[in-house]
Amino acid sequence: MMPDSSRSTIFALSSGRPPAAIAVIRISGPRAGAALEALGVKIPAPRQARIARIRDPESSEIIDEALALWFPAPNSETGEDVAELQGHGGPAVIAGILDALSRIDGLRMAEPGEFTRRGFENGKLDLTAVEGLADLVSAETEAQRRLAFRQMKGQLGDRAEAWRERLVRALALVEARIDFSDEADVPEDLVGPALAIVQELRDEIATALADGRRGERLRDGLVVAIAGPPNAGKSTLLNRLARREVAIVSPYAGTTRDVIEVHLDLGGYPLTLLDTAGVRETGDPVEMEGVRRARERAAAADLVLWVTDASAGKSDAPTPDLAEAGRAVPVWQIRNKADLVRSMDAEMLRTMGNASGAKIGAASAAESTPRRRGGAQAATQAGRSRAALASAVNINESRNPSLSTGILSDKTSAYKNEYGVSFSSEDEFILSASEGLGLDRLMSRLSSFAATMLAGAEQSLVARARHRDILAAVQHILNGALDRSWSTGGEEELLAEQLRQAAMELGRLAGRVDVEDVLDIIFRDFCIGK
Ligand code: GDP
Numbered sequence: 001m002m003p004d005s006s007r008s009t010i011f012a013l014s015s016g017r018p019p020a021a022i023a024v025i026r027i028s029g030p031r032a033g034a035a036l037e038a039l040g041v042k043i044p045a046p047r048q049a050r051i052a053r054i055r056d057p058e059s060s061e062i063i064d065e066a067l068a069l070w071f072p073a074p075n076s077e078t079g080e081d082v083a084e085l086q087g088h089g090g091p092a093v094i095a096g097i098l099d100a101l102s103r104i105d106g107l108r109m110a111e112p113g114e115f116t117r118r119g120f121e122n123g124k125l126d127l128t129a130v131e132g133l134a135d136l137v138s139a140e141t142e143a144q145r146r147l148a149f150r151q152m153k154g155q156l157g158d159r160a161e162a163w164r165e166r167l168v169r170a171l172a173l174v175e176a177r178i179d180f181s182d183e184a185d186v187p188e189d190l191v192g193p194a195l196a197i198v199q200e201l202r203d204e205i206a207t208a209l210a211d212g213r214r215g216e217r218l219r220d221g222l223v224v225a226i227a228g229p230p231n232a233g234k235s236t237l238l239n240r241l242a243r244r245e246v247a248i249v250s251p252y253a254g255t256t257r258d259v260i261e262v263h264l265d266l267g268g269y270p271l272t273l274l275d276t277a278g279v280r281e282t283g284d285p286v287e288m289e290g291v292r293r294a295r296e297r298a299a300a301a302d303l304v305l306w307v308t309d310a311s312a313g314k315s316d317a318p319t320p321d322l323a324e325a326g327r328a329v330p331v332w333q334i335r336n337k338a339d340l341v342r343s344m345d346a347e348m349l350r351t352m353g354n355a356s357g358a359k360i361g362a363a364s365a366a367e368s369t370p371r372r373r374g375g376a377q378a379a380t381q382a383g384r385s386r387a388a389l390a391s392a393v394n395i396n397e398s399r400n401p402s403l404s405t406g407i408l409s410d411k412t413s414a415y416k417n418e419y420g421v422s423f424s425s426e427d428e429f430i431l432s433a434s435e436g437l438g439l440d441r442l443m444s445r446l447s448s449f450a451a452t453m454l455a456g457a458e459q460s461l462v463a464r465a466r467h468r469d470i471l472a473a474v475q476h477i478l479n480g481a482l483d484r485s486w487s488t489g490g491e492e493e494l495l496a497e498q499l500r501q502a503a504m505e506l507g508r509l510a511g512r513v514d515v516e517d518v519l520d521i522i523f524r525d526f527c528i529g530k
Contacts, residue, residue: 007080009035010110013094014414014529017173020089025097026529031106036068038104039097041085044070049395050086054085056100063096064088078115079122113526117519120511127511127522128157133463134525135219142268146458147218156461157510159208160302163201163474170197171499176185178492191492195482198499202478205471208461214453215460221263221270222450225298226334228307233336236433237307238262238275241443266443269450274301288526304448305442311340312432332427336443339432346451377385466522477502 009029015022027035033043038057044050052068055061066087076082087093101107120130123289139145151157170193175192226234242262260275274297298304429445431438462468482497484491484521507513 003023009107010114011107012031012110016088018091023087023094024090025085026115027077027083028080032083034103035104035107035158036083036215041068044068046070046072057104063100065092078118079124080118080242090437108526111352112525112528112529116526117523120128126157127184128509130522137530141265143454143458144270147463149213150458153462156467159461160257160506160509164503166197166201166502167499168494170194171503172494173497174496174499179495198478198481202482205424209471211460211462214457215463218454218457219313219463221272222453223272223274223301224303224305225274225276225304227298227309232307232309233433235309236277237336238273240433240436240439241273266447268452271450286471286523301329301455304329305334306331307334307336308337309337311337332429335430338430339435461525467509470505474502474505
């Protein structure tokens, strides 16, 4: 497709937010060369940098001294004439150049993604490559970058095109059978070989789809929801994990009213941590909305960190409905505020005076005697904090290896299902978010969780719901074709129609047959200047 010479010429700042060392301003369209001349810049030799003074088109005042580059059509990113100015990256310089450009006839500011869109329309890249490019620009981690780069370079596009070509070959066989059925030199059975191709394709597409949604997960980042009753220390934990202050940490219940997210890069794998509003019954409509959103996000998460206050008794927090819509979300139990348990234990053990207490008491409090049976109050406290006590040992252990784990076996499972959440002790973490204790194990488990969930995701063909939907539709059509018995003959027209449809669906992946609104959605994700 040749560029349309009647099109408007677009321009935009393509580099990042000023002030910066350099600002890249691009101009694309039939009047790109005229625009350079209007700015007093001689058109450079193609693809060669040339230093130039940029002048105001009316007053001729020098705005900046810049490098100019010239990419004549069709060998440019957009397929049109493209000029590029690399000026000084100050806000006033940029504003001056953009303003000068806007006063030149036939030029206007570009829409978001318009350069890429023109490249797509001029056949420079297909839609899967456009998506890969968008993802590359927004990739935050190494694995995301790899996936995006492969997409951009045709990991899916080339494969889809090869599939489409094979479908067209199968279709040609069927059509030959239809068109030349009377002729003697056309073999009787062309449908069989066509169906063999269809079967191979169906299987290959099924393999691409059966990837555990790794590509989409990598692209979006794994979502880990931090949930639990108010004041358990969710925001504090989020801040710890993010190593910066992002959520408001307050000693009053119900302060995190919305969902706050933090993006982590765990060994190249992206993980989004969500701090959900404290899940509790509330009459406050704002807070109720927070709770509703929290539940929704937690239910859609790949993992839930269910945070509770280890120093408190069984709270009256409602059972989280995390397995909505039959989706089993893994839940890790985070027993926070173990530091409080530790400071509590010496006191408690003095009054309790049991054998395990002696061990801890001796280590954590020098005056571990006298020991005598405590009253009812101490007994309740002891019962409440038993598992928490074990946690105290856990944490003390890392500081003081001489401490015995004598009461550790005194079951962490005592708290199993405390909130109606099932968890295995492997998925239980006893820590202190405010003191930063016990976080290493959680971080390393999160890293291995991400690595396991996303292993090999860079090679995924499917990176978006759009890809999955189209491939599933193709698979559906091919299944339909294979499920029928075509041996009776005479129904080749029907088969041909199905293959045609499947080929058309596949064409949608590359954007061959897509309607404007699909394109609008995809290009909307781009920034101006791209
Ligand atoms: P959220 O409502 O679950 O998000 O709880 P916050 O993170 O806002 O914490 C509630 C209160 O508990 C704050 O005063 C925190 O400083 C405190 N807190 C959080 N984690 C710990 C911890 O590990 N130990 C102690 N002692 N206090 C904590």
